[in-house]
Amino acid sequence: MLLSLSNAPRDYAWGSTSLLADLEGRESTGAPEAEVWFGDHPGDPAEVADGSTLDVVTGGTLPYLLKLLAAGSPLSIQVHPTIAQARDGWSREQSLDADDPARNYRDANHKPELIVALSDRFEALGGLRPVADTLRLLASLGESSGVRALREHLEGGSDEDVLRDAVGWLLSGDAQAEVDEIIAALAGASSEEFAAELSAVRAIADRYPGDPGVVVALLMNYIVLGRGEAIFLRAGLLHAYVSGLGVEIMAASDNVLRGGLTPKHIDVPELLSVLDTAPAAVPVLAPSSEAVTEYPVDVPDFALRRVVLDGAPMSLDVSGPAMVLATGGEIAVKGADGAALAVPVGSAVFATDETSLQLNGTGEAFIAQSGI
Numbered sequence: 001m002l003l004s005l006s007n008a009p010r011d012y013a014w015g016s017t018s019l020l021a022d023l024e025g026r027e028s029t030g031a032p033e034a035e036v037w038f039g040d041h042p043g044d045p046a047e048v049a050d051g052s053t054l055d056v057v058t059g060g061t062l063p064y065l066l067k068l069l070a071a072g073s074p075l076s077i078q079v080h081p082t083i084a085q086a087r088d089g090w091s092r093e094q095s096l097d098a099d100d101p102a103r104n105y106r107d108a109n110h111k112p113e114l115i116v117a118l119s120d121r122f123e124a125l126g127g128l129r130p131v132a133d134t135l136r137l138l139a140s141l142g143e144s145s146g147v148r149a150l151r152e153h154l155e156g157g158s159d160e161d162v163l164r165d166a167v168g169w170l171l172s173g174d175a176q177a178e179v180d181e182i183i184a185a186l187a188g189a190s191s192e193e194f195a196a197e198l199s200a201v202r203a204i205a206d207r208y209p210g211d212p213g214v215v216v217a218l219l220m221n222y223i224v225l226g227r228g229e230a231i232f233l234r235a236g237l238l239h240a241y242v243s244g245l246g247v248e249i250m251a252a253s254d255n256v257l258r259g260g261l262t263p264k265h266i267d268v269p270e271l272l273s274v275l276d277t278a279p280a281a282v283p284v285l286a287p288s289s290e291a292v293t294e295y296p297v298d299v300p301d302f303a304l305r306r307v308v309l310d311g312a313p314m315s316l317d318v319s320g321p322a323m324v325l326a327t328g329g330e331i332a333v334k335g336a337d338g339a340a341l342a343v344p345v346g347s348a349v350f351a352t353d354e355t356s357l358q359l360n361g362t363g364e365a366f367i368a369q370s371g372i
Contacts, residue, residue, distance in 0.1 A: 004049040005348040009033035016072035019245040024346035039065035064302035076262035080111035082235040106254040113250035117225035122244030125220040126282035140191035146181025163277040213260015228287030236276030251301035303371040320370035329363015
């Protein structure tokens with residue numbers, strides 16, 4: 001059975017006023033539109049054409065949450081726990097109300113996620129940079145006492161240890177004077193090697209003046225994706241989306257430990273307990289030159305394919321409850337009974353028990369389903 005899905009954009013402050021409207025070919029409301037959720041998560045289940053919501057259909061059992069994400073300004077720097085960490089944290093916080101701002105764990109699940117760029121340029125921060133590279137970047141900031149203090153926190157131990165120490169110090173509340181000096185030094189910084197990184201962090205500083213997360217961002221890898229390129233963000237990996245439009249899929253969870261660029265609660269000890277501080281680049285997953293791109297991830301919660309249609313019908317096997325999200329052109333989906341549903345751009349079709357779907361039309365769509 002096929003069901004048409006839609007949802008209203010969520011109005012988070014970091015949302016774009018134009019990206020979702022442009023995708024769907026409608027007038028902008030003028031308000032920030034950040035995310036459209038296609039899932040059965042109780043926070044905002046997708047709307048079914050008959051007036052019900054998807055959680056009524058699934059019983060809340062869908063293992064993934066599919067989204068359109070439109071970032072007009074940077075999201076909070078954050079990290080997500082493993083399943084074991086989430087279960088432990090969920091258990092420890094049972095005495096807190098569900099809406100308590102001090103609550104870190106909203107459920108007992110992990111939240112790995114994959115983002116695929118829909119815009120021609122999608123900016124993100126992901127993972128921590130090797131310390132030797134960051135020390136070269138800091139050399140461009142001059143010799144203020146704040147810069148010297150950060151450099152000292154990054155010396156005298158393994159990369160993992162000094163990065164953990166530096167992040168903890170920056171977010172502790174005890175380093176605000178040094179944070180302010182480092183941010184001030186950004187204005188005059190110049191580096192051929194790190195020109196893109198410095199430009200990006202200056203823009204972040206303009207959005208979040210005085211936020212210690214601006215300096216945390218200086219420790220992170222700056223990533224620019226082109227359309228169809230993707231990154232997978234595993235548990236423990238510090239990250240933040242900076243700007244652009246994308247399709248995001250994640251395990252059905254709302255567990256977020258924040259590390260800056262937000263007025264929301266930051267629990268520094270808990271953040272450090274789940275943070276993986278081993279420096280490494282985040283691999284960029286490239287789109288295929290073929291009609292179908294698969295983005296490999298090593299989690300059982302979800303799998304995602306990008307499909308480009310040229311007018312010829314295309315049949316694709318699916319397993320478990322699946323979704324087809326249209327992101328361009330004119331696309332229809334046909335199930336085993338031969339019934340077809342049009343999928344307007346920015347909306348989705350949910351297949352409850354199909355093993356194969358036929359896609360017709362021209363344009364671009366994403367197919368989500370459970371993973372391995």
